Amino acid sequence: MKISIITILIGALLTPMQSQGQSDLFNSIKKDNILDAELYFYASTLRMINIKRNPGFDELVNGIDKLKFFKVADLDRKEIRELANKFYTEEGYEEMVVIDGKEEVVHVMAREDDEYIALMADERGMIAVELIGNIGVHKIPELINTLNEGDLLDVFEVGREERLEHARESKDN
Amino acid sequence: MKKIGLIIITLLAGLGANAQEDAVSKYFSSYLDDENFTKVSVTSRMFSLFTDIETGDENEEEFLEAISKLKGLKVISGDSITGGMAKYRSALSTVKGKGYEELMSVRDGNDNFEFMIKEKDKIITELLMIAGADDSFHVMTLYGEIDLKKITSLASKMKIDALDHLRKLDGHKEDGN
Numbered sequence: 001m002k003i004s005i006i007t008i009l010i011g012a013l014l015t016p017m018q019s020q021g022q023s024d025l026f027n028s029i030k031k032d033n034i035l036d037a038e039l040y041f042y043a044s045t046l047r048m049i050n051i052k053r054n055p056g057f058d059e060l061v062n063g064i065d066k067l068k069f070f071k072v073a074d075l076d077r078k079e080i081r082e083l084a085n086k087f088y089t090e091e092g093y094e095e096m097v098v099i100d101g102k103e104e105v106v107h108v109m110a111r112e113d114d115e116y117i118a119l120m121a122d123e124r125g126m127i128a129v130e131l132i133g134n135i136g137v138h139k140i141p142e143l144i145n146t147l148n149e150g151d152l153l154d155v156f157e158v159g160r161e162e163r164l165e166h167a168r169e170s171k172d173n
Numbered sequence: 174m175k176k177i178g179l180i181i182i183t184l185l186a187g188l189g190a191n192a193q194e195d196a197v198s199k200y201f202s203s204y205l206d207d208e209n210f211t212k213v214s215v216t217s218r219m220f221s222l223f224t225d226i227e228t229g230d231e232n233e234e235e236f237l238e239a240i241s242k243l244k245g246l247k248v249i250s251g252d253s254i255t256g257g258m259a260k261y262r263s264a265l266s267t268v269k270g271k272g273y274e275e276l277m278s279v280r281d282g283n284d285n286f287e288f289m290i291k292e293k294d295k296i297i298t299e300l301l302m303i304a305g306a307d308d309s310f311h312v313m314t315l316y317g318e319i320d321l322k323k324i325t326s327l328a329s330k331m332k333i334d335a336l337d338h339l340r341k342l343d344g345h346k347e348d349g350n
Contacts (some may be wrong), residue, residue: 101213
């Protein structure tokens with residue numbers, strides 16, 4: 001429960017990015033392994049997933065310029081680790097957080113002051129996240145105490161079937 | 174001659190410190206591919222996010238001050254395992270003589286906790302917790318500049334139950350700062 005909330009926070013908030021900061025490796029993962037449509041968020045749209053109107057969450061995301069994520073084909077923990085190592089060696093990212101557990105694997109890394117990538121896998125599948133911007137990290141303790149399961153909209157469930165269809169069509173083309 | 178002696182002593186001291194860090198690092202590495210254990214690593218890059226932020230809120234300032242001086246966190250955690258107590262005793266044996274000072278031992282039902290610190294110039298530079306029971310085993314090392322009172326308060330806010338035992342230190346030992 002606690003880990004899930006942290007994962008949601010990392011995933012939803014550690015992904016600010018600008019178009020010029022996009023990672024080539026991240027884009028190649030998207031091209032070869034995407035299972036679901038790519039989702040883009042800005043601070044304004046991120047505030048919309050805060051369906052319980054938690055004020056701490058809004059402050060957390062206000063500095064985010066852009067966040068994008070998509071589901072990719074499942075990798076095992078060793079493959080995820082190898083992929084993370086590629087980001088470190090080929091693109092100059094630095095390791096920030098690694099959680100390697102029975103139920104989930106999370107790798108969060110950063111480059112420059114405002115480029116972040118997260119690779120996250122659990123029983124629901126694997127998600128790749130890219131973020132540009134700044135996160136209101138001072139709000140994390142408050143959110144751990146006040147944010148509950150269901151307080152944030154599960155964006156992957158909204159229009160999922162339509163997006164899957166769109167992704168299939170894009171891949172075929 | 175005296176200068177050469179000082180250089181040698183400095184080099185040896187550095188090697189000694191590295192050897193201690195390596196002992197703990199190697200211990201963590203040995204669990205890297207063991208899927209029965211959850212491994213967590215937080216680097217200084219993560220903690221650097223918490224520096225130079227002014228919020229104007231007293232509680233948030235306290236949190237930021239405590240966390241911004243940290244350099245790293247590593248955790249190994251295993252529940253529903255076999256041989257938890259043997260691993261606990263082995264871990265205690267591994268760190269013995271590696272420069273840790275015992276801070277507190279707690280026995281809570283079947284759970285055993287050992288808290289140890291390393292100090293340099295009266296500043297706590299590492300907090301090591303080893304916990305074990307028949308069916309569980311946990312190791313956590315937190316390093317950087319550590320203010321025990323602030324870390325205890327932080328652990329409470331972050332709902333890190335294992336560190337709640339540090340509250341027992343109130344009145345027994347002052348923090349290193």
